[in-house]
Amino acid sequence: MTGSVDLADFLPAYLAEAEELLGAAQRHLLAVEASVRRGLAHPRAVRELFRALHTIKGLSAMVDVESIVSIAHWMETSLRHSDRAGGRLPESSVEPLMEGLREIEQRVRQLAAGKPVTPVPAGLLERLEALEAAALGTDPAKPAPVALELDATVSARLSAAEREQLTVGAAGKRAVRLDFIPGAERASSGITINSVRERVAKLAEAVKVLPLSGPAAGGGSLTFVLLLLTDATDDALLEAAGGPPASVRALTAAPAVPAAPIVTTEPELEAVVARVEEEPEEQRRGGGTLRVEVSRLDEALERLAALVVNRSRLTRAVAALTAAGAPTRELTAILQENGRQLRDMRAAIIRLRMVKVADVLERLPLLVRGLRRSTGKAVRLELEVGDAELDKAVADRLLPALVHLVRNAVDHALELPEERRAAGKPEEGLVRLACHGGASGLLELSVTDDGRGVDAEAVARRAGVPVPATSDGLLDVLCRPGFSTRDAATSTSGRGMGMDIVRRITVDQLGGELRLETRPGQGTTFRLRVPLTITLLDALIFECAGLRYAVAVGSVEELIDVDAARLTRPAGASGVVLVERRGSAVPLLSLERLLERGSPDGQRGGTGAKALIVRQRGEPVAFAVDRLLGQQEIVLRPLEDPLVRVPGVAGATDLGDGQPTLVLDLAALGAARSGNGRRERAT
Amino acid sequence: MSVLHVVFKVDGAEYALPASDVLQMETFTGATPVPGAPSHVAGLVQVRGRVIPVVDARVRFGLPPVQRSLDTRVVVGQLGNRTVGLLVDSAREVLKLDPAQVKPPPPLVVEGARGFVKAVAQVGPRLVMLIDFPRVIGEEAPDGDGQR
Numbered sequence: 001m002t003g004s005v006d007l008a009d010f011l012p013a014y015l016a017e018a019e020e021l022l023g024a025a026q027r028h029l030l031a032v033e034a035s036v037r038r039g040l041a042h043p044r045a046v047r048e049l050f051r052a053l054h055t056i057k058g059l060s061a062m063v064d065v066e067s068i069v070s071i072a073h074w075m076e077t078s079l080r081h082s083d084r085a086g087g088r089l090p091e092s093s094v095e096p097l098m099e100g101l102r103e104i105e106q107r108v109r110q111l112a113a114g115k116p117v118t119p120v121p122a123g124l125l126e127r128l129e130a131l132e133a134a135a136l137g138t139d140p141a142k143p144a145p146v147a148l149e150l151d152a153t154v155s156a157r158l159s160a161a162e163r164e165q166l167t168v169g170a171a172g173k174r175a176v177r178l179d180f181i182p183g184a185e186r187a188s189s190g191i192t193i194n195s196v197r198e199r200v201a202k203l204a205e206a207v208k209v210l211p212l213s214g215p216a217a218g219g220g221s222l223t224f225v226l227l228l229l230t231d232a233t234d235d236a237l238l239e240a241a242g243g244p245p246a247s248v249r250a251l252t253a254a255p256a257v258p259a260a261p262i263v264t265t266e267p268e269l270e271a272v273v274a275r276v277e278e279e280p281e282e283q284r285r286g287g288g289t290l291r292v293e294v295s296r297l298d299e300a301l302e303r304l305a306a307l308v309v310n311r312s313r314l315t316r317a318v319a320a321l322t323a324a325g326a327p328t329r330e331l332t333a334i335l336q337e338n339g340r341q342l343r344d345m346r347a348a349i350i351r352l353r354m355v356k357v358a359d360v361l362e363r364l365p366l367l368v369r370g371l372r373r374s375t376g377k378a379v380r381l382e383l384e385v386g387d388a389e390l391d392k393a394v395a396d397r398l399l400p401a402l403v404h405l406v407r408n409a410v411d412h413a414l415e416l417p418e419e420r421r422a423a424g425k426p427e428e429g430l431v432r433l434a435c436h437g438g439a440s441g442l443l444e445l446s447v448t449d450d451g452r453g454v455d456a457e458a459v460a461r462r463a464g465v466p467v468p469a470t471s472d473g474l475l476d477v478l479c480r481p482g483f484s485t486r487d488a489a490t491s492t493s494g495r496g497m498g499m500d501i502v503r504r505i506t507v508d509q510l511g512g513e514l515r516l517e518t519r520p521g522q523g524t525t526f527r528l529r530v531p532l533t534i535t536l537l538d539a540l541i542f543e544c545a546g547l548r549y550a551v552a553v554g555s556v557e558e559l560i561d562v563d564a565a566r567l568t569r570p571a572g573a574s575g576v577v578l579v580e581r582r583g584s585a586v587p588l589l590s591l592e593r594l595l596e597r598g599s600p601d602g603q604r605g606g607t608g609a610k611a612l613i614v615r616q617r618g619e620p621v622a623f624a625v626d627r628l629l630g631q632q633e634i635v636l637r638p639l640e641d642p643l644v645r646v647p648g649v650a651g652a653t654d655l656g657d658g659q660p661t662l663v664l665d666l667a668a669l670g671a672a673r674s675g676n677g678r679r680e681r682a683t
Numbered sequence: 684m685s686v687l688h689v690v691f692k693v694d695g696a697e698y699a700l701p702a703s704d705v706l707q708m709e710t711f712t713g714a715t716p717v718p719g720a721p722s723h724v725a726g727l728v729q730v731r732g733r734v735i736p737v738v739d740a741r742v743r744f745g746l747p748p749v750q751r752s753l754d755t756r757v758v759v760g761q762l763g764n765r766t767v768g769l770l771v772d773s774a775r776e777v778l779k780l781d782p783a784q785v786k787p788p789p790p791l792v793v794e795g796a797r798g799f800v801k802a803v804a805q806v807g808p809r810l811v812m813l814i815d816f817p818r819v820i821g822e823e824a825p826d827g828d829g830q831r
Binding site for chain 2: 649660672
C-alpha cells in the first residue's frame with residue numbers, strides 16, 4: 001500500500017533516533033535501579049527515563065508500530081506515578097521496566113532488519129499496568145468512560161492503550177482526528193504524508209496514524225487518519241495538512257476533561273512533557289551535531305582515496321617531466337602543497353569517523369547487570385574512559401573483544417561473595433575498564449578485575465603443556481582456539497570460544513597487541529593496544545599469480561630477493577622450502593598456493609622472485625610473491641559479509657581501477673593455511 | 684495483488700526474485716577471487732562504491748561453467764543488512780506474478796534444486812522458478828562472539 005512506502009522513507013531517521021533514546025533509557029533505568037537498591041529516590045533519572053519513553057512513544061506512533069507504542073505507554077504511565085511519588089520506585093518495578101525496554105529494543109531491531117514486528121508478549125502490559133497500581137497503592141485507575149467519536153473501521157484498529165490515551169488525553173489537550181488525503185497534485189506541491197507528519201508533529205502528539213483505503217473526499221482513494229492530542233486550533237492543524245480536502249474533527253464532545261486532580265497535581269511533569277515536545281527541535285538547531293550514515297563517510301573517504309591515487313600518478317608524471325629536463329620547479333612546489341592539503345583533508349575525514357569510546361561502551365553496564373543476576377556474584381563495573389575516541393571501524397570490531405573480557409572477568413575471575421569474604425576481600429568484586437590515548441595513533445585499554453587471578457598450573461594441566469614461565473606464554477596457552485578453563489559451558493561464557501577471539505580481534509584483525517598481567521588471589525589485567533584507525537593505511541602493493549594484492553607496510557619486516565638457486569628443500573619436510581636470510585634459514589611459503597591461485601596443471605606453487613618477511617607467532621616467515629609494484633596509501637574497506645570474511649584477508653581496497661583489490665593479513669593467512677591452523681571457513 | 688519479479692536465466696531455465704529484494708543489475712566484468720571463501724563465491728565486485736560478494740548461480744546449482752558473455756549479469760540482492768550479488772547467464776525481464784500463479788514446486792524440482800526453489804509460477808507456456816535467495820547465497824551467520 002502507499003502507506004508502507006511512505007513509512008519506509010521515514011524509517012531510517014526513526015531507527016537512529018529510537019536507538020539513541022533506548023540507550024539513554026537504559027542508562028537512566030540503571031541509575032534508577034542503583035538508587036532503588038540503596039533505598040533512595042532518583043527523581044532526575046525517573047524523569048529522564050520518562051522523557052525518553054515519551055519520545056519513543058511519539059516517534060513510534062508516527063511510524064505506526066503499535067506494540068512499541070503500547071509498551072512505552074504503560075511504562076510511561078507507571079513512571080508518571082513514580083514521579084508523583086518524588087522519584088521513588090519500588091524495587092520490584094525495575095525488572096518489568098527492564099523487560100519493557102528489552103521488548104521495545106527487540107522490536108526496533110525487527111524494524112531495522114525489515115522483519116515483521118511481533119506483538120506485545122503476553123502478560124507484559126498487565127505487569128506494567130500492575131506497576132502503576134503498585135505505585136498508586138490502588139487498583140489500576142480506569143479512565144473515565146468518555147466515548148470516542150470514531151467510526152468502527154478506525155476504532156477497531158486502536159489498542160486499549162491508544163484508546164486510553166485519547167480518552168484521558170494529556171493535560172489540557174484535545175483529542176482530534178485529522179484526515180489527510182494524498183494526491184498527485186498535492187504531492188507535486190510538496191504535500192505528502194511525510195511532510196504532513198513532520199508539520200503536524202510540531203503542533204500535536206500523534207497517538208496513531210492509520211492509512212485507510214476507500215473513496216475519500218476530493219476523489220482520492222486513500223486517507224491517512226491521524227489521531228492526535230493537541231493544543232493547536234483546528235485551523236492550524238488543517239493548515240499543516242495543506243488545507244481541504246483534509247479535515248479536522250474533535251474526537252470527544254468537549255475538550256477532554258480528564259480527571260481534574262491529575263492535571264492540577266502534576267504540573268511539573270506536564271512541563272516535562274512540554275519540554276520533551278520542544279526539545280528535539282531545539283537540539284537540532286542549537287546542538288551542532290549531525291547524524292550521518294557511515295556509508296556517506298565511507299563515500300567521502302573513497303573520493304579522497306581516488307584523489308590520492310591520482311596524485312601519485314601526477315607525481316610520477318612530473319618526475320618524468322623533470323627527468324626529461326623540463327622546467328618543473330613551480331609544478332613541484334604546487335605538488336608539495338597539494339600533498340599537504342591531502343594529508344589535512346585525510347585527517348579531517350578521519351576525525352569525522354571518530355566515535356567516543358564512552359558511547360561504544362554504553363551497553364557494558366547492562367551486560368554486567370545481566371551477569372550479576374545470572375552468576376549471583378556482586379560486581380561493580382567501573383568505566384574510566386574519559387573522552388578518548390576511536391575510528392568507528394575499529395570501535396565496532398573491538399567491542400566484542402571487550403565484551404568478552406568483561407564477561408570472562410565476571411564469570412571466571414571473580415569469586416562468589418562467600419569466597420571473597422573468606423579471602424578477606426570486599427564481597428563486591430570490581431571490574432574496571434580504562435583507556436587512554438597512547439603515543440602515535442594508538443589507544444591503550446585495560447580490563448582489570450580483583451578476582452582470583454589466572455592459575456597457570458591449572459591452565460597448563462588442562463592444555464596438556466608445561467607450565468608457562470612468562471605471562472606472555474600463559475596468554476598464548478589461554479588464547480589457543482577452543483581453550484576453556486571450565487568443563488561445563490556456562491550460559492555466559494564458554495561454548496569453547498574465548499580468549500582466541502579476543503586475540504584474533506586485537507592482534508590479527510586490528511594489528512594491535514594483547515598482554516596479560518595476573519597475580520594469584522589478587523586479580524588479572526588484560527592490556528590491549530589498538531590503532532585509532534584502520535581505515536587508511538600505508539600499503540605495499542605486489543603482484544602474485546597475475547593479481548594485485550596489498551599488505552600493510554607496518555606488518556612487513558623486510559623485503560628480500562629470492563634466488564631460486566639458493567633455496568634449500570630439507571628432506572622429509574614435505575615441501576617446506578627454506579630461504580637464507582642473513583645467515584639464518586627462514587621458511588618460504590608460496591603465496592600463490594596459499595591464495596589458491598596455483599595453476600591446475602600440477603605445477604608446484606612458484607617460489608617467486610621476491611619475498612615479504614612477516615612475523616607469524618613471533619617467528620619470521622617469508623611469503624613469495626612475483627613482483628613488487630610499490631607503496632601507497634590505501635583506504636581499507638573491511639569485508640562484512642560472512643561469505644567473504646575469511647582469515648588472512650583484512651579487507652579490500654580500490655587501487656583506482658574500479659576492481660576490488662584484496663588487502664592481505666599475511667600472518668593470519670599463513671597461520672590459517674598451515675597445518676596447525678584452523679580453517680574457519682563457513683560452509 | 685500481483686508482485687513485481689525480476690526474471691533471470693541460468694542454463695536455459697528461468698528463475699525469479701521479488702523485485703523488492705533486488706537493488707540493481709550490473710554487467711559483469713570479472714570478480715576478485717577471495718581465497719578460502721566457499722566455492723560458490725565467485726569473488727568480490729565493486730558496485731557503486733560498495734564492495735560486495737558475488738555468488739555464482741551455476742556453481743551453486745551444480746551446473747557446468749560457461750563462457751561469460753555480454754549477457755552475463757550480476758543481480759544485486761538485498762538480504763536484511765547484507766548485499767550480495769548473484770551471477771546469472773542473463774537477466775532482462777521483469778514480470779508481475781499473481782499469487783494465484785504461484786504454486787509449490789513439484790517434488791521432482793524440490794529434489795533437484797536442493798531447496799533453492801521455493802515455488803514455481805506458470806506464466807503462459809513458461810515455468811518460472813522462484814528462488815529462495817537466503818539459501819542460494821548461503822545462510823552463514825556472521826561469526827564473532829555469538830552474543831550480539
